[in-house]
Amino acid sequence: MTDLTPLALLSNGASLPWGEVPSFPVHELVDVLAADLERGGRLCSFFGVPADSGTELVAVVAFDADSLLAIGRSQPFQGAFPSLTPRHPQAHLFEREIAEQCGVTPEGHPWLKPVRRTEERAPFNAPFFRVEGGEVHEVAVGPVHAGIIEPGHFRFQCAGEDVISLEIALGYQHRGIERALLGGPHRATLIQVEAIAGDASIAHTTAYATLLESLAGTEAPLRAQWLRAVALELERLANHTGDIGALANDVAFLPTSAACGKIRGDFLNLTAMLCGNRFGRSLVVPGGCRRDVDDATLTSMAERLRKALADTAEAVAWFWAASSVRGRFERTGIVSTAQASDIGMVGPAARASGLVRDVRFDHPAGWHRFAQLPVAVWPDGDVFGRARVRSLDLQRSGAYLEDQLQSPVDSELRTELSALRPERLAVSLVESWRGEVCHVALTDHQGRFAAYKITDASFHNWFGLALAMRGTAISDFPICNKSFSLSYCGADL
């Protein structure tokens, strides 16, 4: 596949000089991207970089089967460019973002509106998609929700109980992370990256640190890469366990809900054994990791991990044995394989729709070059499938961690980074528990960030939730939402 693309090829975590990124007139770039996506490529990132005479678009396409990333850019232009979205819907949100950030227009985009622009103390979201008809009613939910969760607005068009269409409008969590990164790295950059999505701190800081190491022309010592891989799986275990508990709670299956709520804390506390913080703050730093862990702690971690995994297996088994749970999950909120592929879904949600997509497997970088995990896939694309993939992920991830804790690698923990090389582009993908996070950085002539693009898994997957709700009863929204468990702050940045 990749021998056909005119784009520059790169492996995950690598960088290349900006001058070597092939440049096309913008309409040609769009055609090249369309052809690459036709060939099985997947759009990881698509954004605009300000140039002297307008905007240059930059695209990163993943060829998963070849473990390669393809990079291309447009020549600077102003005004309009032909939208890729009508041919490849996975570009839809990227193009809305480009229009908002760069003031250029993707012509032919079917639903061009802002992504996260704030006006009058709220996101500029109106008008919403509307279905007309005497029997149709509209339900508006949010931004402030009933539970302890982040804000977002959901606008349902319903006929009776059934949802005809759901529009998801975000932007409430926008706190200017990408803008603040320009000219960086700054003093606060690392803690801001930790807080892109606070439940996926390890994934985002690993992506960020890998970028910086690549731009500095080095890599983190193996011990640090190993420690990052350990922390990444702990993050996955905690979140998957918590979400399975929350799914159980949403169908009133309390034994699993009560047990998982507690076990989730056990996994968070394992992360705290590494760095003191339950969310992995201050662990991953550019150049390596900040704190090492001794053998006695590793032994103690392994014991506690074994106990927590056994507890999880027990609580999850009750859940799968209950026909009342299966009855609610099966054939609820379906996203077909074709839909998931068309809109570029990633992570457990994509795998639950039958797509083999996992950065740890497809684009191994860091420690995943040496120690791999199998990819958990399920064919049906319903809530059951998404829960099932989460529980399969839990098993594989647990087994992987047990192995890793028994065979730590010895090396330095941290290496000093030299100055970032100027005018280079670097790409880093990491499989967070939600799916792929993609960081792309471009340095200026002084080695500072001229552009920094962050794409959380949620950015790809929010539209999947909207599709899952079509034809689904609105009363099933909570379990559909929880089965995706997407990040608002990760999308809003």
Place this chain on the structure above:
Amino acid sequence: MKAPKTSYVIDSLRHRLVTGCQTMAYPKGPPPSLPERHGGALKLDVTKCAEGCSACLPVCPTEAITLGEGGSVSLDLGRCVFCAACVEACPTGAVSFTRDHRMAARRREDLVLGPGDQTELRLADALDAKLRKLFGRSLKLRQVSAGGCAACEADTNVLGTIGWDLDRFGVQFVASPRHADGLLITGPVTRAMELALKKTYDAVPDPKIVIATGACAIAGGPFVGHPEVLGGAAALLPVDLFIPGCPPHPLTILDGLLRLLDRLEERSKEK
């Protein structure tokens, strides 16, 4: 899928019998221990500062450390994300961890160490008698995330799990501001949430309280100074309790809530 050998009904009941009650003894018993590498609160002893030393200033990512008049250092635990960079940078041990989980304060200035020989933060007093009478045994809170990264939200949610069981204190998170006695706010308060937060606050019946949880909600946290955020809940609303941390440990949040409601054993002993 293979059916399990016994039914989940019997399995889960047996599990309950074997494990017993999983709710911690605290506050009647000792608090659960913080993770070994969790430093707890910070203290600052300016008398230990070396002459003219300002090694901690440039390493602080949120500029929580500043130089006051006469060159003396001050540390604002409201801004602090507890990354420990200052502790590592300090050559004399003037700034150090206390390992104490208790951090909640009633007034913003009580979190500022350094000036006026304040080496440690001043812990929160309880609500006044009238509010304590109203809320002491039943406090319903509406949580609003206003730019939070989901970590403060997650460790607030933890208080509802069986290990912590916040309900036993009569404290609950409710689904509507109309049912609430106050707000627990997380996040730096984005401009995009300003209207929604104000409307939610207005919808809570009087008298009401506001709790700012986490470095973001106190002062903006990692996003301090960004034009996209207001820089904490106090920029919009009167705040009755500040709970520092990034995110605060669940024990720190629980301590803050119980302290406010005068429900801690240690307080009754002190009186």
